[in-house]
Amino acid sequence: MLNEVVIKTENLTKIFEEGKKREVVALREVDLEIKRGEVFGLIGPNGAGKTTLIRILVGLLTPTKGKAWVLGKNVEEDIAHIRERVTLLPQEAGIYERLTARENLVYYGGLYGIPEKELNRRADELLEIVKLKEKEHYQVKGFSGGMKRKVLVARALIIQPEIVFMDEPTTGVDTIGARVVRNLLKKLSEEENRTIILTTHDLNEVSELCDRVGILNNGELVAIGKPNELEEKYKAANLEEVFTGLITGEGVYES
Template sequence: MTDPIPVHAEQPAIELKGLTKAYGSQLAVSHLDLTIERGEVFGLLGPNGAGKTTTILMMLGLTEPTGGSARVLGLDPTRSPLQVKRRVGYMPDDIGFYEDRSAFDNLVYTARLNRIPAAEAAARADELLAKVGLAEAARKKAGAFSRGMRQRLGLADVLIKRPEMIILDEPTLGIDPEGVRELLELITRLSREEGLTVLLSSHHLHQVQQVCDRVGLFVEGKLIASGDIETLSRALEAGGTVTVDLELAEWPEDLEAKLLAAEGVIRIDRHASAGMNGTAAAQIACASDITPDIARIAVASGADLLSIRRRSYGLDDIYHRYFEGGDKKHERRAE
């Protein structure tokens, strides 16, 4: 069936509005709104069972949504699944190859299924095997490949038809740390060289953050936040407060009163530093980022300022807050 809506290059690569999938009374995906721009590397991050794979299947037209809508490269995957599949490469977490055929033969077979002429298919297969670091193993049977080699072959397989976008579902699953590093570097390089939009699904926050422009946090079928790591960190600041870490050589007697009198300071938590010289330190909760003001007040009080910085949430903090039963009031969209 031909999609009646014209496809324009300026349309987002992915546009989901209220996308929902229910299995009986169980909501696998709940009213998902998500836009991914062309050329973006986007990470869909969440624990196993969060609904990431179900979302991907709806985007590929492999399962129909219960409600809402999806547009992939301007196409409706429910009405035009074949057109979507021609333009999108998909690598599932468990890739199937013909085990008794070589890596080269597997790629050529995929290319021929996509109506690529034989000579072009062979040339493209050799080119991609070199790009993913499998040139020397091109004529080896896929059944003898390690997990890492299979994932590299999987990347070549999804690229053989020259897609506009690739979707990678848990691509690093079961690979050793060095293999993960190499695969992520390969994904980054290929996405730039091929000019691709990339959607990468994973439950490993650190891996996603290494390669993605933005991250969407997916929990229990809901997208609870999206943005880059800095944006997500700001969204976690409890009650809109900013924490400033202050370390001084010693704490002047009147400094606490002066700080509390400053506009924006909410509370001060003083504690002894772990430093060898017994330096004085404090965490100062503020209504906004007034780090320069705090520094000026401390110096004007005669204190020797050793360090001052606005505290930012790291990757582990973000993971803990969202995925390990953290404060529910922070489950909001970060734009």
């Protein structure tokens, strides 16, 4: 289906510690639509609600108010259907420290019932792409932060998901590694029409990779559009200007 909407939120709101003194509105009435094959970037300062949004979309958190659908299914009603078809690269943890790089991939894929022969083929290919083939038999507990991120990226992709959620996939990854990850994501979107939702603090990465971007601030979606459209709309020279302007409230004028 052309232009098929694969993610939709309506009035999506998440409040932590509701009613208490330390109540936090992590997401505030977010309306969003993402289409199949899009690379969608979520940006915003620390604490803006990016991880919360992703966690709701994969069923790790429930909304306080509003609704969310992934692949046509309501996240509160049919999360099993969704979980079989999407993958999450979490912002933190999640890696199996005692397993080797290769075992991390194969074990995870096995949980999805992918046959071993196929898993081994995909593991070879992915480890090659993220340049960890030489280290595939090392336990990941000795890996640097960036190497672990690359293992997690590869692990997320071994199940060939329809939608890939990546929470800061390139944070801590070196320049060349980050490029490898970006190229891999670009290829997945362009050649296989997979949908990718990623968060990042690297605005150049967004300009280069993302078809559209959403800017979150204090749980609110303050802007959404193609990077160049946003630059035009706010008469900014680049996305960084749009971003800092919207977040600090200085120097942006809506045209």
